Amino acid sequence: SDTEKGTYDHYMLKEINDQPAAMRKIIQEYQDEDENLKIDPEIIDQLKDSDRLYVIAAGTSYHAGLIGKEFFEKWAGVPTEVHVASEFVYNTPLLSEKPLFIFISQSGETADSRAVLVEIKKLGHKSLTVTNVPGSTLSREADQTLTLHAGPEIAVASTKAYTAQIAVLSILAQVAARELGKGTEINLMQELAKVTTAITAIIDDAPMIEQIVNEYLETTRNAFFIGRTMDYYVGLEGALKLKEISYIQAEGFAGGELKHGTIALIEENTPVFTLATQDKVNLNIRGNAQEVEARGAKVCMVSMEGLDQEGDTYVIPRVHEMLTPLVSVVVYQFIAYYAALHRGNDVDKPRNLAKSVTVE
Numbered sequence: 001s002d003t004e005k006g007t008y009d010h011y012m013l014k015e016i017n018d019q020p021a022a023m024r025k026i027i028q029e030y031q032d033e034d035e036n037l038k039i040d041p042e043i044i045d046q047l048k049d050s051d052r053l054y055v056i057a058a059g060t061s062y063h064a065g066l067i068g069k070e071f072f073e074k075w076a077g078v079p080t081e082v083h084v085a086s087e088f089v090y091n092t093p094l095l096s097e098k099p100l101f102i103f104i105s106q107s108g109e110t111a112d113s114r115a116v117l118v119e120i121k122k123l124g125h126k127s128l129t130v131t132n133v134p135g136s137t138l139s140r141e142a143d144q145t146l147t148l149h150a151g152p153e154i155a156v157a158s159t160k161a162y163t164a165q166i167a168v169l170s171i172l173a174q175v176a177a178r179e180l181g182k183g184t185e186i187n188l189m190q191e192l193a194k195v196t197t198a199i200t201a202i203i204d205d206a207p208m209i210e211q212i213v214n215e216y217l218e219t220t221r222n223a224f225f226i227g228r229t230m231d232y233y234v235g236l237e238g239a240l241k242l243k244e245i246s247y248i249q250a251e252g253f254a255g256g257e258l259k260h261g262t263i264a265l266i267e268e269n270t271p272v273f274t275l276a277t278q279d280k281v282n283l284n285i286r287g288n289a290q291e292v293e294a295r296g297a298k299v300c301m302v303s304m305e306g307l308d309q310e311g312d313t314y315v316i317p318r319v320h321e322m323l324t325p326l327v328s329v330v331v332y333q334f335i336a337y338y339a340a341l342h343r344g345n346d347v348d349k350p351r352n353l354a355k356s357v358t359v360e
């Protein structure tokens with residue numbers, strides 16, 4: 001069944017491998033008979049009626065929210081802010097006149113996010129929960145729910161929920177763009193199908209990614225993840241994944257910001273995982289990689305087909321430039337998995353952590 005590991009050694013490995021099926025399920029759930037994108041019209045009305053979106057989440061779900069902001073602003077033209085729930089609740093920013101709150105939560109039980117929901121409801125604001133668990137607290141208490149359809153996620157380290165969140169947010173933003181007549185529509189279902197194929201290709205390459213771990217992470221105590229624009233956000237997620245299960249100190253950084261301090265930490269053989277999937281900043285991020293390499297870093301360059309250069313460590317298949325996080329993150333999920341495995345850690349139940357954090 002869905003909640004069993006089957007032939008996999010760990011839930012995390014199973015859930016990484018579940019991602020192509022989850023993508024196909026999402027594509028199926030969010031289209032009508034004519035294969036047009038479909039979202040509950042009431043949700044779209046609420047979105048059209050608001051002047052600003054406030055995305056509230058924690059951890060990996062927060063990282064998915066950062067990608068969602070790109071979709072909402074670039075496709076739907078709706079200003080969007082993304083906030084860490086535990087900060088928002090005690091330091092609420094000045095709100096717009098007609099805010100819509102979007103809670104992103106795999107479990108739907110995260111206390112920090114719920115605390116925000118309770119507060120904004122008191123203020124009379126509208127809310128939408130994007131969750132894997134439709135009957136959860138955040139789903140019941142918000143005005144609307146969008147379901148992730150990723151299937152149960154058991155491993156503490158979130159994998160398929162992150163990609164499902166990004167996919168569902170992309171659908172929501174594209175439907176909003178269509179309904180608002182923005183002229184920014186893409187053939188999203190076709191693009192998500194390409195993403196699914198690309199994820200499958202990476203899963204097939206898992207043994208190659210294990211070699212990357214052998215080469216870069218066997219003895220190190222720290223690691224950096226750099227990127228620009230969307231790749232920066234994926235780097236934050238890659239670093240979190242590595243930290244929580246391998247216990248290697250890791251930091252995600254904007255490529256251009258390194259020289260403003262963090263580059264001082266680069267030593268001989270410090271691993272720096274670098275993403276290059278965005279045309280606009282391809283040369284810039286490669287420049288940043290050279291800067292750290294010149295100081296002794298060992299750069300693991302993960303690029304996208306078409307933007308790749310000789311000597312890159314791993315090249316992901318080409319997908320739509322707004323959807324690259326769905327694919328590149330899978331490389332980082334495997335890197336974290338094998339790093340934890342090689343260190344003999346409890347992959348599915350890392351120390352000090354619970355699957356859902358139900359205390360503030």
Ligand code: AGP
Pocket residue numbers: 058059060061104105106107108109110113156157158159241244355356357
């Ligand atoms: C992810 O790997 C973490 N275990 C954690 O950051 C998680 O994403 C966070 O606690 C939020 O959980 P939620 O999506 O269930 O609200």
